Amino acid sequence: MSSDATWNESLDKYVFVFTDCVPVKGSAASAIYDLTRGSISTFPSEYYPLFELFRTRRLGQILGDFSEEDRANLRDFLDFLSSNEYMALVDDLGPFPEIPSSFNEPGLIDNAIIDVRSQHHDYRKIVEALDSLGCQHVQVRSYSTLFGLRHLGELAELCRGTSIQTVEGVLPHEPSLSDDDYLRTMSANRLLAGLTVHSADQDRTIRVEYGASGTSGPLVTIEVRMTRRKMASRLDCGAISRSELLAPSTRAVNELRLFNGCLNRKISIDEDGHVRNCPAMARSFGHHQAVALTEVASSSAFQSAWRIRKDDIQVCRDCQYRYACTDCRAFLEDPDAENSKPLKCGYDPYTDQWSDWRAKPHAADTLSRHEQRIRLPILQ
Amino acid sequence: MNDELEILVLDPLLRQRLPIGFARIFVSHAILDESKASLLTLQLSKYRHHTTFVRAADKPISKPEL
Numbered sequence: 001m002s003s004d005a006t007w008n009e010s011l012d013k014y015v016f017v018f019t020d021c022v023p024v025k026g027s028a029a030s031a032i033y034d035l036t037r038g039s040i041s042t043f044p045s046e047y048y049p050l051f052e053l054f055r056t057r058r059l060g061q062i063l064g065d066f067s068e069e070d071r072a073n074l075r076d077f078l079d080f081l082s083s084n085e086y087m088a089l090v091d092d093l094g095p096f097p098e099i100p101s102s103f104n105e106p107g108l109i110d111n112a113i114i115d116v117r118s119q120h121h122d123y124r125k126i127v128e129a130l131d132s133l134g135c136q137h138v139q140v141r142s143y144s145t146l147f148g149l150r151h152l153g154e155l156a157e158l159c160r161g162t163s164i165q166t167v168e169g170v171l172p173h174e175p176s177l178s179d180d181d182y183l184r185t186m187s188a189n190r191l192l193a194g195l196t197v198h199s200a201d202q203d204r205t206i207r208v209e210y211g212a213s214g215t216s217g218p219l220v221t222i223e224v225r226m227t228r229r230k231m232a233s234r235l236d237c238g239a240i241s242r243s244e245l246l247a248p249s250t251r252a253v254n255e256l257r258l259f260n261g262c263l264n265r266k267i268s269i270d271e272d273g274h275v276r277n278c279p280a281m282a283r284s285f286g287h288h289q290a291v292a293l294t295e296v297a298s299s300s301a302f303q304s305a306w307r308i309r310k311d312d313i314q315v316c317r318d319c320q321y322r323y324a325c326t327d328c329r330a331f332l333e334d335p336d337a338e339n340s341k342p343l344k345c346g347y348d349p350y351t352d353q354w355s356d357w358r359a360k361p362h363a364a365d366t367l368s369r370h371e372q373r374i375r376l377p378i379l380q
Numbered sequence: 381m382n383d384e385l386e387i388l389v390l391d392p393l394l395r396q397r398l399p400i401g402f403a404r405i406f407v408s409h410a411i412l413d414e415s416k417a418s419l420l421t422l423q424l425s426k427y428r429h430h431t432t433f434v435r436a437a438d439k440p441i442s443k444p445e446l
Contacts, residue, residue, distance in 0.1 A: 111441045137437040141444070166437060170444055193436050198446055219435045229446050239445045246439055261439065278442075326439055344445075 003079050006089075011060030013089040015078070019099050021086040022253060023051045026320025028352040032086055033323065035099075038247035040324060041084060042352075047077050055093065103254040107134020107163060108297050110265035114140045115234060115279045116147035117271040122289060123155055126269060129293035131162035133267070137193075141170040141279075143233060143271065148174050149185050156189035166193035170231060173200040179224075183208060186222045200226035234270065234280040235371055238328035240345040242354060245324040253323045256310060261326035264306040267297055277305045280330035282373040305329060308339070315341040319349035333360070335369050343367065 017023065020035040030048040032041050053062050063071055081087040090096075112135050114121065130138065138159065140152060152169040159167055169192070183206065186192050206224040209217065230236075246252050246261075255264060268276050274284040275296050285296045296302050308329060310322035314337070319325070325345075332340035343366055346357040357363060 111437055113442055137441055139441040141442065166435065168437075168441065170446070196444070196446055198444075227446050231444050231446055236445045237442050239443050244440065244443055249438075252439065262443075266441075326443065328443065 003082065004075060006082075007059065007063070007075055007078060010089045011058065011063065013059055013091060014057075014093050015054040015059055015062075015081070015087055016090040016093055016096060017051060017054060017081070017087050018085075019096055020250065022248075022323075023048065024320050024323055026352075027318040027349045029320055029349075031320035032081075032084075033248035033253060034084075034086070035248050035250045035253060038249060040245070040248060040321070041080075041086075042320060043077070043080065045320075050074070050077065059089070099250055101254050101257055103251070103258050105134075105265055107136065108265065108294075109133040109135040109267050111135065111137040111139070112266065113268040113279055114138065115143070115269065115271040116140065117143040118146060119271075119273065120146065120151075121269055121273050123158060126288060126293070127155075127158050127162060127164070130164060130267075132294055133297055134163045135267070136163060137166045137168070138164055139168040139170065141231065141234075142172060143231065145172055145174055147171070149177060149182060152192065152195070153185045153189050156191045159191055164191065167191045168194040168196075170196045170198060172231075173197050173226065175201075179206050182206060182224045183222060186224065195224045197224060197226045198229060198231040200228055203227050234374070235331075235367060237280060238331045238342060238344045239357075240325060240328060240342055240347070242347075244326070245321055246326060248324050256323045256325070258309065259306050260308045260329065261310070263308070263327075263329055267293060267302075277302065278330050280370070280374060281305070282370075313339050313341055315349065319347065321347065321349075331367060331370050333366065335366060335373065343370075 017032075022033045022035060024031045024033060025048045026042075026045055028045060029042045030045045032043070034040070050062070063074065066074055078087075109130065112126075112130055114123075114126065138155075140147065140155060142148070142151075148171060149169075152167070152171060156167045167189075182195065182197070186195060187208070204226050206222075206226070208222040210220045212220045246256075252261075255261065259265075263277050266277060268279045268281075269288050270276055270279040270284075273287050273289065275286055275288050275291060275293060276284055285291060285299070285302055308327075310316045310319075310325065310327060313322075313327070315333075316322050316325070316327070328342040328344060331343040332338075333343045334340035343360075343363065344357045346355045346359075347353070348355070
């Protein structure tokens with residue numbers, strides 16, 4: 001049976017868009033997030049109002065309200081929804097309630113960043129505080145060989161038996177180390193979930209798969225990614241690209257609807273030992289040796305950054321990818337506007353075009369302004 | 381079989397400093413026999429233990445330009 005025949009025989013039915021397929025309105029293009037399959041499809045935003053009609057009118061009523069030419073386009077749109085299994089035809093929409101949009105976490109802190117350059121921090125104190133905060137994921141970013149592979153292994157050992165479930169490293173290349181050294185450290189510490197080696201002599205990936213496949217594959221696979229690019233400082237962060245978009249899930253979309261995708265339940269220690277929401281955020285909450293991380297994380301001043309939602313950010317609020325984007329609040333296109341869009345995002349939702357953010361006018365100047373702000377005296 | 385309830389002697393428990401809250405004060409052989417019989421008829425499936433390993437955070441912790 002042709003799709004046209006299907007639609008013509010279903011005029012008394014409702015178009016039910018599955019509750020795990022979430023339409024998200026954008027300016028030029030809108031999207032449907034498939035929360036179960038983790039995929040995003042986009043379509044012209046002119047079609048977005050149809051989702052409201054689907055909730056209130058039967059298919060025959062909707063088709064009857066359009067001209068013959070528009071009806072053909074509408075059928076094409078229905079074919080798109082149907083072929084992607086976003087919808088079904090039903091007699092009654094009542095039995096399909098929406099998925100509740102709530103979000104919570106077991107710990108006050110979910111993840112932490114520790115930056116290291118010219119001085120070590122009190123890692124034992126930090127890990128103990130993170131444990132009491134229920135922190136699950138830690139990432140260490142080293143800009144010098146002061147903190148290398150051996151230290152990463154020791155830190156992972158320190159995290160054993162705590163709430164911390166994964167430790168990731170972004171470390172500079174150490175020419176004295178062989179591939180075996182990296183693999184030995186990674187396999188000896190199962191908390192080590194990922195390692196990126198920057199400033200390497202070539203771009204390559206060391207991978208040990210142990211023959212595992214399917215869903216268990218990523219659990220046992222050890223991967224060390226080496227790149228020639230250099231992570232020189234905290235300024236080399238916050239890049240938003242199409243490949244950085246999250247695969248949508250109920251948890252991720254609910255979090256991003258209510259909280260900031262990057263900063264929510266995050267705590268950071270910058271290279272000088274200061275506690276911040278993110279190492280590149282301007283505001284410091286004191287040196288980690290002088291303040292209690294638990295008190296900082298509990299303060300409303302610290303948590304206020306957690307609630308900067310994409311729906312409240314200029315330009316982003318008109319972007320169909322806003323619930324799949326983890327945002328960046330450290331580097332803003334307009335450093336003076338708290339709700340400015342991220343500097344390092346090259347997507348324009350008004351034209352549906354991606355471009356290199358470095359090509360933006362004054363991008364380099366804006367970045368250096370952000371750098372100067374980070375180096376201002378501590379703002380308590 | 382003796383169905384009479386007997387007073388459990390607590391002295392050995394107290395001497396071992398065992399908490400008497402865990403002790404059965406009265407013992408009936410009938411009760412014990414019944415529990416033995418029910419234990420024999422239990423059919424347990426093979427014990428399985430499942431642990432979920434988390435090998436990565438749900439979302440990127442940071443977004444380095446690498």
